[in-house]
Amino acid sequence: MSSAIICPPPAARSRSFRWPFTSGRPAPRWVIAWRRQRNAALSLPLVILCAGAARSLTYSNRCAPRGIRGRFAAARSRPSRRFDGAWWRSVPDTTSGAGRYAPSPSGDLHFGNLRTALLAWLCARSTGRAFYMRVEDIDSGRSSDASAARQLEDLAALGVDWDGEVLYQHTRFAAYEDALRRLPTYECYCSRKDILAAAAAPHALLGAYPGTCRDLSEAERDHRRAALRAQGRVPALRLRSTVNSWTVTDEFVGDYVGLVDDMVLKRADWAYNLAVVVDDAFQNIDQVVRGDDLLSSAPRQAYLAHLLGVATPRYIHVPLVLNAAGQRLAKRDGPVTFREMGDDVLERLGASIGLPGARSAAELLERFSIGAIPREPFIWL
Numbered sequence: 600m601s602s603a604i605i606c607p608p609p610a611a612r613s614r615s616f617r618w619p620f621t622s623g624r625p626a627p628r629w630v631i632a633w634r635r636q637r638n639a640a641l642s643l644p645l646v647i648l649c650a651g652a653a654r655s656l657t658y659s660n661r662c663a664p665r666g667i668r669g670r671f672a673a674a675r676s677r678p679s680r681r682f683d684g685a686w687w688r689s690v691p692d693t694t695s696g697a698g699r700y701a702p703s704p705s706g707d708l709h710f711g712n713l714r715t716a717l718l719a720w721l722c723a724r725s726t727g728r729a730f731y732m733r734v735e736d737i738d739s740g741r742s743s744d745a746s747a748a749r750q751l752e753d754l755a756a757l758g759v760d761w762d763g764e765v766l767y768q769h770t771r772f773a774a775y776e777d778a779l780r781r782l783p784t785y786e787c788y789c790s791r792k793d794i795l796a797a798a799a800a801p802h803a804l805l806g807a808y809p810g811t812c813r814d815l816s817e818a819e820r821d822h823r824r825a826a827l828r829a830q831g832r833v834p835a836l837r838l839r840s841t842v843n844s845w846t847v848t849d850e851f852v853g854d855y856v857g858l859v860d861d862m863v864l865k866r867a868d869w870a871y872n873l874a875v876v877v878d879d880a881f882q883n884i885d886q887v888v889r890g891d892d893l894l895s896s897a898p899r900q901a902y903l904a905h906l907l908g909v910a911t912p913r914y915i916h917v918p919l920v921l922n923a924a925g926q927r928l929a930k931r932d933g934p935v936t937f938r939e940m941g942d943d944v945l946e947r948l949g950a951s952i953g954l955p956g957a958r959s960a961a962e963l964l965e966r967f968s969i970g971a972i973p974r975e976p977f978i979w980l
């Protein structure tokens with residue numbers, strides 16, 4: 600009896616508490632039916648929303664391709680990374696990062712270039728990353744399409760494959776312009792001779808631009824701009840840097856502190872340092888493998904990445920291939936290109952990275968580990 604008072608039957612409770620106009624009296628049947636329909640109509644969109652959220656939460660796990668092959672397939676099926684108006688608006692990457700090789704198309708790749716390309720590919724693929732190819736043809740005077748095509752053919756013949764379309768820097772000028780607008784810059788009217796003379800002065804930082812044009816007045820700028828125009832030249836644009844050095848982390852060297860100065864971002868052509876940072880960000884590159892002659896420019900690039908608000912990639916600077924005289928291998932050192940070397944190129948490349956006897960790039964990939972990359976230059980004999 601007492602339990603019935605404390606807790607009335609559900610039907611009675613809902614009727615007596617929810618009918619607002621006649622307290623104590625049960626609501627009419629049509630009101631109850633209307634309420635049920637209204638509740639159903641309101642809850643249907645809610646159910647659809649919840650189902651959608653649950654599906655999207657489980658989608659990546661359920662549908663993500665498994666294993667290395669699956670990752671490659673996923674990367675290939677991704678939409679093209681063609682520039683769509685803003686350099687930072689790259690397609691979101693669902694893989695665990697990407698590596699790249701970025702040759703300059705000014706002649707056939709030689710053994711040293713091929714070795715760096717192979718190492719970049721091995722580092723990316725062995726860590727489950729996508730691998731992209733970028734043709735660094737901003738130097739319009741030295742680059743040619745024919746050379747780029749031959750280089751890509753040689754890399755493919757070696758067994759180095761890449762995801763998506765090849766990115767050509769000559770298609771990226773609007774993106775560099777966009778990035779340039781986001782950086783503090785000033786015009787520089789110095790010739791190379793002016794810079795060398797100023798940099799030779801006491802207290803000048805070795806190799807750094809001395810800041811000659813940094814604090815000129817508007818009147819001085821007008822005067823020097825007009826003088827350049829009379830010679831048919833345009834001013835360079837330099838970064839107004841607020842630091843003298845920057846630290847990067849390299850896989851082999853560890854923390855590396857390098858010089859940062861008011862670097863050129865644009866002259867007649869775009870500067871490499873700006874282009875490489877913008878393109879690495881665009882392609883979601885988080886692992887940069889390249890020759891250790893570029894280690895000293897990594898801090899400048901990392902500082903630009905910092906100013907542009909994009910992530911700095913993990914650097915792996917690998918020792919170069921040197922000739923018997925200890926100089927960087929060049930085409931004058933004999934038959935050193937892929938086409939000149941004959942059938943054993945891959946075997947020789949494998950031996951140079953401590954993996955002798957390999958017959959294919961796939962076999963190298965099975966045996967490769969980043970930690971085992973030789974730390975000494977390879978001597979070409």
Ligand SMILES: [Zn+2]
Binds near residue numbers: 788812
């Ligand atoms: Zn200057």
